[in-house]
Amino acid sequence: MFPRTTGGNSSRDAFGEGYHPSMAGDRPVLLGLLLYVLVAATPSVLFWAALRLLPAAVTAWAECRRRKDAPAGPALECVVANLRRLRREVCCGCYRTQVRRMAVEAAYDDTLLECCRLVEVDAPLASADAHERPFARLLTEAALENAGIALDPP
Numbered sequence: 001m002f003p004r005t006t007g008g009n010s011s012r013d014a015f016g017e018g019y020h021p022s023m024a025g026d027r028p029v030l031l032g033l034l035l036y037v038l039v040a041a042t043p044s045v046l047f048w049a050a051l052r053l054l055p056a057a058v059t060a061w062a063e064c065r066r067r068k069d070a071p072a073g074p075a076l077e078c079v080v081a082n083l084r085r086l087r088r089e090v091c092c093g094c095y096r097t098q099v100r101r102m103a104v105e106a107a108y109d110d111t112l113l114e115c116c117r118l119v120e121v122d123a124p125l126a127s128a129d130a131h132e133r134p135f136a137r138l139l140t141e142a143a144l145e146n147a148g149i150a151l152d153p154p
Contacts, residue, residue: 073114073118076115076118076119079111079114079115079118080115080149082111083108083111083112083115083149083151084151084152084153086104086107086108086111087108087151087152089104089108090104090105090108108137109125109133109137112125112137112140112141112144113125113126113140115144115149116140116143116144119144119147119149121143121144121146121147122143123140123143124136124139124140124143125137125139125140
């Protein structure tokens with residue numbers, strides 16, 4: 001007798017020993033369920049990622065670019081305000097100790113040099129040694145005044 005076939009595609013082999021191994025229905029049930037969940041959930045996960053993660057990534061990228069554009073040091077206005085404050089303290093001359101006087105003068109010299117660097121003015125104070133510092137300080141102050149920074153505003 002002829003072997004009985006099921007369906008029009010003859011899914012049983014000629015000897016009646018079961019289904020052919022290359023047929024689509026031979027996968028395990030869990031693998032089929034996993035593929036179904038993957039196909040069904042992928043659009044939802046992608047949509048969620050686009051709504052939640054993409055704006056956060058764009059914001060982080062913009063913050064990174066904004067930080068790169070910011071200047072490395074303090075603003076010129078802050079440096080000039082510190083310079084004026086220290087100048088008043090240096091010109092006052094009422095120090096309790098010698099250490100305080102030397103510290104205020106060193107801070108004033110550093111602030112003068114920083115201001116000259118920001119304004120791009122040549123500072124004679126940068127290359128002066130210890131006994132030439134008062135005169136070099138006067139020359140540096142004059143160079144800043146010529147550059148348009150008023151050290152003693154009215």
